[in-house]
Amino acid sequence: MSLSVSLPVLPTAPSVATGGPDGLLEAARPCTLSQCRPGSRATVLGLDDCGSDEACRLRALGLCEGTAVSIVDSRHAMVLDVRGTRLALGSALTAGITVQPLPAAARSARG
Amino acid sequence: MSEVAAPVVEPTPPTPRAPANEAVLRLALVGNPNTGKTTLFNALTGLRQRVGNFAGVTVERVEGFFRTTSGRRVSCLDLPGSYSLSASSPDEQIALEVLLGRARDGWRPDVIVVVADAAHLERNLFLASQVIELGVPVVIALNQMDAAEAKGISIDVPELIDALGVPVVPLVAKRGQGIDALGRACEIAVTLPAPSRRFTLAPAVTEALAPMVERLEANGLTTSAAELEALRLLSIQHLEPHVAEVPGLDEARRHAAVTLGQIGIAPQRLESDSRYGWIGEVVARAVTTKEQYGRSLSDRIDGVVLHRVLGPVLFIALMAIVFQSVFTWAAPMQDAIEGLIATLGTLVGAVLPEGDLRSLVVDGIFAGVGGVLVFLPQISILFLVIGILEDSGYMARAAFLMDRVMRRVGLHGRSFIPMLSGYACAVPGIMATRVIENRQDRLATIMVVPLMSCSARLPVYTLLIGTFVPASTLPLGFGLQGLTLLGMYLLGTLAALGVAAIFKRTLLKGPVRPMILELPAYRWPSVRTLGVTVWQRAMLFVRRAGTVIMALSIVLWAMATYPRTSVDPSEPEVVQAEQQLEGSALGQVGKLIEPLVRPLGYDWKIGVSIAASFAAREVFVSTMGTIYGVGSDEENVQALGDRLRAERNPETGEPVYTTLVALGLMVFYVFALMCMSTTAITVREAGGGKLGWSWAAIQFGYMLALAYGAAWLVYTVGRALGY
Ligand SMILES: Nc1nc2c(ncn2[C@@H]2O[C@H](COP(=O)(O)OP(=O)(O)OP(=O)(O)O)[C@@H](O)[C@H]2O)c(=O)[nH]1
Ligand SMILES: [Mg+2]
Numbered sequence: 046m047s048l049s050v051s052l053p054v055l056p057t058a059p060s061v062a063t064g065g066p067d068g069l070l071e072a073a074r075p076c077t078l079s080q081c082r083p084g085s086r087a088t089v090l091g092l093d094d095c096g097s098d099e100a101c102r103l104r105a106l107g108l109c110e111g112t113a114v115s116i117v118d119s120r121h122a123m124v125l126d127v128r129g130t131r132l133a134l135g136s137a138l139t140a141g142i143t144v145q146p147l148p149a150a151a152r153s154a155r156g
Numbered sequence: 157m158s159e160v161a162a163p164v165v166e167p168t169p170p171t172p173r174a175p176a177n178e179a180v181l182r183l184a185l186v187g188n189p190n191t192g193k194t195t196l197f198n199a200l201t202g203l204r205q206r207v208g209n210f211a212g213v214t215v216e217r218v219e220g221f222f223r224t225t226s227g228r229r230v231s232c233l234d235l236p237g238s239y240s241l242s243a244s245s246p247d248e249q250i251a252l253e254v255l256l257g258r259a260r261d262g263w264r265p266d267v268i269v270v271v272a273d274a275a276h277l278e279r280n281l282f283l284a285s286q287v288i289e290l291g292v293p294v295v296i297a298l299n300q301m302d303a304a305e306a307k308g309i310s311i312d313v314p315e316l317i318d319a320l321g322v323p324v325v326p327l328v329a330k331r332g333q334g335i336d337a338l339g340r341a342c343e344i345a346v347t348l349p350a351p352s353r354r355f356t357l358a359p360a361v362t363e364a365l366a367p368m369v370e371r372l373e374a375n376g377l378t379t380s381a382a383e384l385e386a387l388r389l390l391s392i393q394h395l396e397p398h399v400a401e402v403p404g405l406d407e408a409r410r411h412a413a414v415t416l417g418q419i420g421i422a423p424q425r426l427e428s429d430s431r432y433g434w435i436g437e438v439v440a441r442a443v444t445t446k447e448q449y450g451r452s453l454s455d456r457i458d459g460v461v462l463h464r465v466l467g468p469v470l471f472i473a474l475m476a477i478v479f480q481s482v483f484t485w486a487a488p489m490q491d492a493i494e495g496l497i498a499t500l501g502t503l504v505g506a507v508l509p510e511g512d513l514r515s516l517v518v519d520g521i522f523a524g525v526g527g528v529l530v531f532l533p534q535i536s537i538l539f540l541v542i543g544i545l546e547d548s549g550y551m552a553r554a555a556f557l558m559d560r561v562m563r564r565v566g567l568h569g570r571s572f573i574p575m576l577s578g579y580a581c582a583v584p585g586i587m588a589t590r591v592i593e594n595r596q597d598r599l600a601t602i603m604v605v606p607l608m609s610c611s612a613r614l615p616v617y618t619l620l621i622g623t624f625v626p627a628s629t630l631p632l633g634f635g636l637q638g639l640t641l642l643g644m645y646l647l648g649t650l651a652a653l654g655v656a657a658i659f660k661r662t663l664l665k666g667p668v669r670p671m672i673l674e675l676p677a678y679r680w681p682s683v684r685t686l687g688v689t690v691w692q693r694a695m696l697f698v699r700r701a702g703t704v705i706m707a708l709s710i711v712l713w714a715m716a717t718y719p720r721t722s723v724d725p726s727e728p729e730v731v732q733a734e735q736q737l738e739g740s741a742l743g744q745v746g747k748l749i750e751p752l753v754r755p756l757g758y759d760w761k762i763g764v765s766i767a768a769s770f771a772a773r774e775v776f777v778s779t780m781g782t783i784y785g786v787g788s789d790e791e792n793v794q795a796l797g798d799r800l801r802a803e804r805n806p807e808t809g810e811p812v813y814t815t816l817v818a819l820g821l822m823v824f825y826v827f828a829l830m831c832m833s834t835t836a837i838t839v840r841e842a843g844g845g846k847l848g849w850s851w852a853a854i855q856f857g858y859m860l861a862l863a864y865g866a867a868w869l870v871y872t873v874g875r876a877l878g879y
Contacts, residue, residue, distance in 0.1 A: 095670075097393030097424070098244065098593070102672055104391065104428035105240035107279045111429070117455060118462055121560045122569070122671060128278045131454075131677075133556045135568055135670035 073146040079139035083119045087144035088112065094141030103142075106132060113147065180221075181230045182263065183342055184254050185297075186287065187271035188280050189213075189237025190676050192299040196271055196329040197234035200339075204688050205234060206584075208546035209679050212237065212573065212591035215247040217254060224339035233263070236590070241286045241384075242392050246598070247590035255290065267293040267342045274304035274311055274326070275677070277443055281435045282428075288322060289353045289384035291377075293345040296324040297338055302331075303677070308446030315442040322351045330682065352380035355434035361426065364415040365390075367408040375402045386412070391427040454549075454677040461553050471557060478541045479645065480638035482534050482618070483627075489533035497526035512717065519785030520713030521706065527781030527796050528701050528774045531615040532694060538611050539693040540686060542580050547681035551576060552673055559671050565653050566660030568671035571601045575652060578608030579645070580693070582834045585610075586841050596666040600659040602841055603855050606829050607652035609645050611693070612773040616825045617644055619777055623797035624818040648826045651862065663854075700772070708771055709778045715742035716786045734806065737786055756824070756864070757817045757871040759805070766824070773830045816874040820867045827863035829856050 077094075081087050089112045092100040107128040108114065117131065118124035123139045125132045185193045189211030198205055201220030206213055218234045235254060236247035243252055257264045270287050272280035277298075288294050298311065317324045323341040327334035357365070365386045372382035389399065389409055399405050413423040451459075460466055501522035508514040545551060551573055559569030571592055578585030585605040592598040609617070621637050628636045660666065721739030723732040737743050745767070746760030753763040761783050769776035777796070784799045803812045829835070835852050842851035 092425075099670060099672065100424065101242055101392050102239070104425065105242065105282055106672070106674075107282065107432065109428035109432055110425050112432070118458070120464065121563075122556065124458070124462070124556070124675060128276070130276050130279050131458075131675040133552070133559075133569070133671065133673040133675055135559060135563070135672070137668070137670035138672065 073148075075143055075145050077140050078114075078116075078123065078125075078134075078142040078144045079119075079136060081116050081119070081144065081146060083116050086113055086115045086147040088147060089114065090143045090145055092142055094143070095138050096141075099138060099141075103134075103138070106130075108132065108142075114144075181224075181228055181342065181346065182233075182266045183230050184233045184235060184265035184268050185271055186235050186251055186255060186268060186283070187237060187297075188239055188273065188276075188283060189674070191237065191271045191273040191280065192327075192329045193237065193271045194234055196269075196297060196299060196327065196335075196338075197232060199329050199332045199335050200230075200232055204692065206689070207682075207685050208551070209549040209676050209681075210546065210551040210573065211674050211676070212247065212588060213546075215250075215587050215590040217250055222339075224343055225336050226340070226343065228339075228343055230339070230342070233265070238283065240283055242388055245591055245593040250590075255287065255292075265292060267295060267345050269295050269297050269338070269342065271297045271299050271329075274298045274301050275307050275309060277304075277309075277311065278435055278439050281438060282431055284320070285354070285431050285435065286384060286388070288320065288351045289380045291350045291352065291381045293348060294322045294351050295338065295341045295345045296320060296322060297329075297334075298324055298326045299329050301326045301333075302328045307452075308448055310444050312442045312444075316438070319354065319438040319441055320351075321354055323348075350378070350380075352378075353383060355430060357430060360419050361416070361421065364412050364419070368405065368412050371402055371405045371408055375405075387427040387430070390416070390423040391425075393424060452677075457678050458553070458675070461550070462556060467553075467557050471554060474545075475645065476634060476638065476642050478538070479641040480635060481541070482537055482614070482641060483622070483635060483637050486533035486537055486618075490530050493532060494530045497522060497530065501526065515717060515786065516710065516713055519716075520709050520782055523781035523785035523796070524709030524713065524778035525701050525706050527619075527777050528615055528705050529698070531618060531774075531777075532697060534614050534618055535611050535697050536690050536694050538614060539580060539690050543686045543689045544681045545576075547679065547685050549676045549678040552675045555671075555673055556675065559673075561653065563668055565657040566666075566668055567597050567600060567656060568669055570671055570673050571597060571656075574601055574605055575608050575649070578605040578610060581610050581612070582606040582608070582831060583837050586834065586837050589841065594666065594669050596660070596664040597669060599842060599851065600656050600664045602838055603659055603851070603858075604652040604656045606831070606834050606838075606855065606859065607648050607655065607827065609648040609826060610831075611697075612831065613644075613825050615774050615777045616769075617641055617822055619780075619797060620818040620822050623800050624813060624815045644822055644826050647823065651827065655858070655862075701774070704772055705774055705778050708768065708775050709782055712742065712768055712775075712779050713782050713786065715745070716740050716783055733786070737783070740786075742783070755871070756820055756867045757814075757875075758821070759812055761812075762817075762821065766828075770830045771832065773825065776825070814879070816871060816879045819874070820870040823870050824863045824867035827859055827866055829859040 075090055078087065089108060089110055091110060092103055095103065103109070107130070108125070112127065115126040116123060117126055122133055122135050125134065185197055187193050190209065190213070194205045194207050194214050197203065197218070197220060198207070201222045203218070203220045205218055214234060214236050216236070220232050220234070222230050222232060224230060233254060235251040238248040238251045241252060241255070243249065253259045254263060254265065255268065268287055268290070270284045272284055284296060296316075298313070298316075304311065311326070313324055313326055323345050325334055325338045325341045327338060329335070365383065368386040368389070369379070369382045372385050373379060377385060390413060395406070399409070416423045416426065461470060501518050504522070505514055505518045508517060545554075554576060555569040555572045558572040562569050562572055571589070573591070574585045574588035577588045582605050585608065586602050589598045589601045589605070592601060618641070621640050625637050625640050630636060630639065716737060717740060719739070719741065721736060723735045725732070727735070738747075742764055743760070746764040749763035749767055750760040753766065758766075761780070765776045765779040765783065768779045780800070781796050784796060784803070800813050801811070804810065805812055835856060838852040838855055839848035842848045
């Protein structure tokens with residue numbers, strides 16, 4: 046069911062992006078949230094492939110375009126850190142959210 | 157801030173009295189789920205509504221009353237939690253109706269208290285910002301200040317008041333801190349001008365929205381509320397029914413969407429972008445967070461609880477321990493109660509003269525009601541354990557773990573929470589399905605919640621297991637009795653999943669909705685909450701035993717005693733009693749029923765007990781108690797279990813109750829729906845009227861068929877295997 050196994054190229058992208066302290070950060074390519082690894086961070090780009098009702102709910106929950114989320118746990122479903130709350134999302138949703146993976150070092154002080 | 161301003165040595169006013177003509181202040185508690193609305197409601201009103209550490213505990217509106225320190229009488233409404241005003245599940249609709257003044261009974265709040273979780277302020281401010289724009293006085297109750305502090309979050313309250321433009325009162329509702337200040341703030345808030353939006357939209361956006369706002373204003377909304385509604389309508393894609401009631405609104409909405417698209421703004425994200433944009437600034441001003449190093453305790457616990465392998469193992473182990481404890485911990489208490497009832501029964505029996513009255517008291521009431529009451533310890537322990545699961549935060553984790561299985565079924569993980577509540581009682585379980593947005597999914601869940609073994613089945617299970625399953629210990633310290641009980645619960649649960657899968661593929665066909673579930677931080681279960689829950693449920697059980705079950709016991713005793721038949725006095729007393737019983741009304745009914753239950757291996761006594769228990773499951777136990785009380789020559793009240801073991805078939809002399817018969821009976825009780833309250837609540841929650849009744853009939857029918865079929869299968873296969 047999970048897409049992450051069938052696409053071997055993308056999941057490695059976030060870790061490649063961990064540049065040295067002064068080195069240029071190689072921007073990872075956008076991917077779906079379901080392809081991100083636990084422990085990584087990503088910025089939400091779009092919720093277009095979720096159902097519209099679900100997208101509306103997610104936005105109210107603070108998971109809207111431009112939000113940075115951390116992936117706490119990932120399997121058939123995901124646990125995310127969204128604005129300090131823990132949100133569990135089914136795989137149909139995580140596969141419908143496009144994100145820009147963030148370099149692991151850029152942990153901002155988040156409440 | 158209001159708390160500081162409170163005079164410390166204010167002379168306490170003589171008993172607060174409200175001026176006779178002063179109107180009651182109407183206050184509605186709203187907020188995100190699990191922020192502590194009900195905790196606050198209980199602290200304010202002194203009531204004891206259910207509290208738990210997961211989203212969706214409250215699914216009804218509940219009214220309570222209290223007086224503020226100045227003596228003003230307040231009518232307070234506790235509402236289901238909601239993440240936004242665009243909510244779509246039935247429980248959220250209830251909160252919405254009240255907020256928007258659309259409640260059917262016309263209840264409109266004078267002041268809205270938005271209960272916000274201080275530890276997750278950013279997310280909570282989304283709903284708060286919407287409510288502020290409704291144009292009704294608002295007070296923000298900043299709850300769980302203790303939890304926020306523990307997380308290293310400090311909130312500058314004056315700054316927050318300035319940013320939001322409404323009173324903000326910090327609280328620790330759990331300890332009752334800040335309650336009085338909240339009351340005062342509400343009294344002040346109603347005198348202030350109505351709050352309105354705190355951020356501005358780009359001029360081009362305002363212009364695009366103008367036609368919508370105009371139509372909404374013409375329909376009676378204030379400017380602020382009209383703008384809120386315009387933003388909200390653009391964010392949702394489906395059409396709400398009331399949109400059609402405002403002339404030209406739908407057209408204006410489509411037009412606005414196009415205009416926004418032309419200036420490069422996606423209409424559905426306009427609201428979240430603007431609100432969260434503004435909220436980000438507010439949080440930056442008012443909230444400081446100490447950087448936490450390493451993972452939080454909650455995340456570390458989740459590392460184990462949600463672990464791929466350990467998680468499910470832990471879940472099953474937890475259940476096994478629960479059912480083990482039902483036998484081991486409860487046994488001494490149960491023995492004590494059993495002894496007490498037996499002594500009392502014997503004492504009363506000795507005082508009363510020989511005759512029908514004595515038989516009524518000893519056989520009808522003591523053997524019947526007493527037989528049920530002895531299970532009070534088991535019920536209490538079950539509720540204690542469920543309470544711990546609910547208040548610790550485990551419920552949401554169980555739902556998460558079950559998501560994968562639930563998806564195969566055709567539902568999502570959240571549907572598992574009502575099913576888990578069903579372990580306590582199907583009625584709140586069915587009510588809890590209100591958190592499910594999709595009607596098909598909700599109905600499928602309602603249909604299977606009664607398959608989850610509820611506490612009313614516990615007396616039947618424990619009586620039969622305690623009597624017929626040896627108390628041998630297996631490796632790892634598990635007892636065979638506890639495991640058998642666990643088996644019954646698993647059987648019910650698996651059946652529930654299977655049946656739901658069938659419903660989702662036939663009558664209630666529909667796509668699988670994806671799960672969206674908040675995992676609350678773990679908390680130590682509050683002793684007070686647990687105490688209240690266990691006490692309430694225990695009292696309910698005792699009251700039920702004293703009313704419904706008592707009444708049924710008396711009726712059944714009368715049926716087992718009359719009409720008197722002539723018996724052969726030369727026979728021994730036991731045989732006389734047996735003949736008498738068979739000649740009674742109950743005996744005759746039993747003979748009618750017997751052919752129906754013969755294939756399951758039961759005699760007429762079990763048959764009538766089953767028939768009687770369609771009124772309430774526990775009546776099985778009380779009826780058996782009465783039948784065996786009336787049908788014996790014993791002077792003493794004897795434990796029912798011992799009597800069952802001793803019962804022989806008069807013709808063959810073989811024991812009536814073999815382990816196989818007991819097992820079949822339990823399986824019957826796993827599946828059969830024997831609870832009028834469940835049927836009543838199914839009728840209501842499935843839509844009421846004819847529709848509700850037909851769903852309730854389907855539920856009752858399939859469960860009965862399942863029960864009969866499974867019990868027959870157990871008996872037949874067991875016999876074939878030589879048991
Ligand atoms: N630490 C802390 N916990 C609190 C406080 N108030 C409530 N809680 C806990 O928060 C959890 C949720 O409380 P509820 O009162 O059920 O929350 P609710 O808002 O009514 O939840 P729903 O009915 O599901 O919307 C419970 O475990 C409470 O014990 C508080 O001031 N501090
Ligand atoms: Mg509540």
